[in-house]
Amino acid sequence: MMKTMRSSGLLRYQNRWGAVFVLPALLFFSVFNFFPILNALYTSLFQKKVLSLDPPEFIGLENYRYLLASSSFWNSLRATMVFTLGTFIPLLIVSLLLAVLISQRRFGRKFLQIAYYSPAVLSSVVAAAIWLLIFDPRGLANQWVNYIMRTPGVDHNWFSNAVMVQIAAMLVYFWKYVGYFVIIFIAGIAGIPTAMYEAARIDGATSWQCFWRITLPLLKPTVALVSIMSMLQCLKTFSTQYLFVQSGAPQAPINVITMNIYNTGIRDHRIGRASAMSIILFIIMLFFTWLQFKSMKTDEVTY
């Protein structure tokens, strides 16, 4: 009895100090993450202009009603979804395949990892600036495609055609982040016990069978992590599209939600409406994350 009382006292003591240590992180999260979300939710209920000194007018859900009736907002949703699906699915598949190929190599593994990862350390602005030169009508993109397709002098309108400009944005993003996810997959593959492959080989399994029966099922948690991370990053994409538009590309095809939020809040000064848009984006991101967790069932993996 005495022993139980002592141990519960110790537990309380430890819990108390645990809470103290967690508190700074919790405070930091609350101030820099949770408060802005709540503040955006609150602001979205007002007609508020950034520079106005007048008290904002409470309009309830009017900003949401306006957005749901706005063709510009629906176009932004479309642009975001097209970009996300067109980028994160190839990102997931190609980074997984590249990770498997690199993991199987005996030589040059480190070099390939660095080579693929290097674009990820560039800022998005620098990456977009490099690709702006490539997609210039007289740039490398037209030259490569014309060389491969044997169509000299054809302008593929990378920035002027509505479809091409979306593909161009996806290409830049894919190039920038594929190496980042390759590294995560390589770390995941390294965690799979080699004994499993050895046992499979003894039983006569081919490389293809090893990939489908061992690598992929055991990588499920990593696949879930990468797919959620890449999807969330794609939903939040901004700088590539912003720089493309600044360089003369048409805005409508690549007017993703984040760019619409920026233009509404910073250019048009309508911070209430921009906040409503960011809350909708937050809900969309939350929903897709939940959906992916549900569909992946990541906790089912056991060695």
Add this chain to the structure above:
Amino acid sequence: MRKVLLLLVLILGMTMILGAGGNKEAEEGPVTLVFWTHEDPNRTEIENRYIEEFQAENPDITIQRVTNSSSKIIELVLTAFAANQGPDIFNLSIEDEYAYIANRRVAPVDPKAAGYGSLKELEAAYLPGVLDPVKVDGKIYGLPLELTNWCIYVNKNVFRDAGLDPERDYPKTWEEMADVSEKLVLRDGDIITRRGFDFRYPYYLVGMVPMVEQLGGKLISDDGKTAIVGEDAWIAFLDYMKDWGPNGRNLGSPTYKNARSLFNHNNNDVAMAHTGLYQQGRIKSDNPDFYNSGNWMVVPYPRFENAVEDVAAAYYGHYYMVNGQSSARKQQAAWKFISYMLSHGEEYLQKVNIIQPTKALMESDTFKNMPYSDVFMQDMERGHIVYYGENSAKIQELIKQAVESVMLSGVSSEKAYATLKAEVQELLDEE
């Protein structure tokens, strides 16, 4: 646990109290003015000297000059003001600055502090109309750092290379502009390797709305209630742009590198560019040989053959403004300092190639001796200030979409006009 929480609350409270105390203005003693402006190395050089001189004359005033890129500074100033932490002095383009006046975020000019006997005397020192964009209810809320208009720069070498005589064949009308560009353009298949002329695509209000006005159209009606006035004029303008683009005569496109930056290098890739007097300083620094060669010239903004109005490109201005939330003492010091800087109009013109539209400068030999200053002056008289309402940036974006939809996406001019009119009208109605 409660004690820890109590301690944290106390620390937070103390920080807030101390933070609030830190903002309190001293009524006496030294004053520090925070001055935000866009990057311009030539201007930085002379303004840093003005700061040193001003501080020597006014030892109780310190100026902190902070520069940022011209695109970045728009959002930096905006977010700083949104948080009530705006700089004491700043400048932006009038299209971006007007909202600060409309929302009462800036202080009116103190004529006495600025060295004028009265507001009337101050107004009399400037060209007529140039202070109108910053004048509300008889008060003036800014003093012009620069007023810029654009004319057409011509590279004579490229004209001669195409067998043209630049002095005789330069385009006087927009129809000639397209025809001359057709003679100057070089292509590799569809890809243009040399352009005759190309527009300044992001700047539709400055460079393109005047084309519509020449044809009898308007951006906003005189009573401010109707948007995109004059269907025929707008459709004729959109037809012209459609014909200019890659699906028409393929003379240029927003996706090519802007002609103004290529012009200085004299690389036989562009013959004409639409830009301001400041370009001369840039040609001089980028390519002094070309600057001194006499192989470039400046000609007026063209007009349509069937123009009903003689309108040149709109001019735009950067105005120095003072934060209305700064203390009265700081505001006074700020206007004194701004006035000191602006008293060097001739040096700004010589070193930075920007025009401060005072009568004294316009009548000075320095201005008159600047190459082609007469062309710029005459075009300025034909033009008007750019549209600068609170929604100007959004309206510019909508015009961009309309022009690009006809040039690049094959949308008919009639449809693009209808969409533009509906969207701009919705903006006006929302105000």
